[in-house]
Amino acid sequence: MAVTQQLARITPDYLERCRRHAALHDGDPDWDPPAGDHLDLDWSPVALRAVCERAGLESAGLERTQVDALRRALDGSAAVDLGVLNTWPYPIAFVGPATALTPAEVAGVAAELAEIDFPALLDRLPSGPTLAPLLGFDLDGDPARYLLRHFHALQAFYVGAARRGLMTVLWWD
Structure with a gap:
């Protein structure tokens, strides 16, 4: 079974509903965010970060704040208590604890x-079959196309969450 990164856009009220449900049902938070507010990033996060690192920040015109934003988009923060989603026997994450970003952080x-x-950034790196090993992952097919698809999905996911004032929850499953 492959472990992939998952993201969900939720309201703070939804998280509070999960907390209430867990308190009444032996810890089960009844975590089931809407399918339209879910993003499966597959195993792209490591390679997305590596593109930024390998392309060179200053020479590629990438600001430190943008690299930090990508890191937060993929790692979350400690600003939200997700104990209810990280507690046995109902943790949502297979690897490590789930994390989140507040609506303000998402914006x-x-x-x-x-x-x-x-x-x-991709244009600054080798193309074709030499790209995937440079970024530390194995992929059949075109790595640049795979990474572009996942980066654009991540951008759109966060823009949509910010527009709607939602928080994000991140986990590896």
């Missing part, structure tokens, strides 16, 4: 991600 991340010209 900041979305604004910074929107400024990243990911195709330009």
Whole structure:
């Protein structure tokens, strides 16, 4: 079974509903966010970070705030208590604890991600079959196309969450 990164857009009220449900039902938070607010990033996060690192920050025109935003978009923060989603026997994450970003953090991340010209970063790196090993992952097919698809999905996911004032929850499953 492959372990992949998952993201969900939820309201703070939804998280509170999960807390109440867990308190009444032996710890079961009844975690089931809407399918339209779910993003499966597959195993792209490691390679997305590596593109930013390998392309070179200053020479690629990438700001430190943008790299930090990408990191937060993929790692979450400690600002939200997700104990209810990280507690046995109902943890949602297979590897490590679930994390989250508040609606305010999501808005900041979305604004910074929107400024990243990911195709330009990829243009600074070798193309074809030499790209995947350079980034530390194994992939059949075109790595640049795979990474572009996942980066654009991540951008759109955060922009949509920010527009709707939602928080994000992140986990590896």
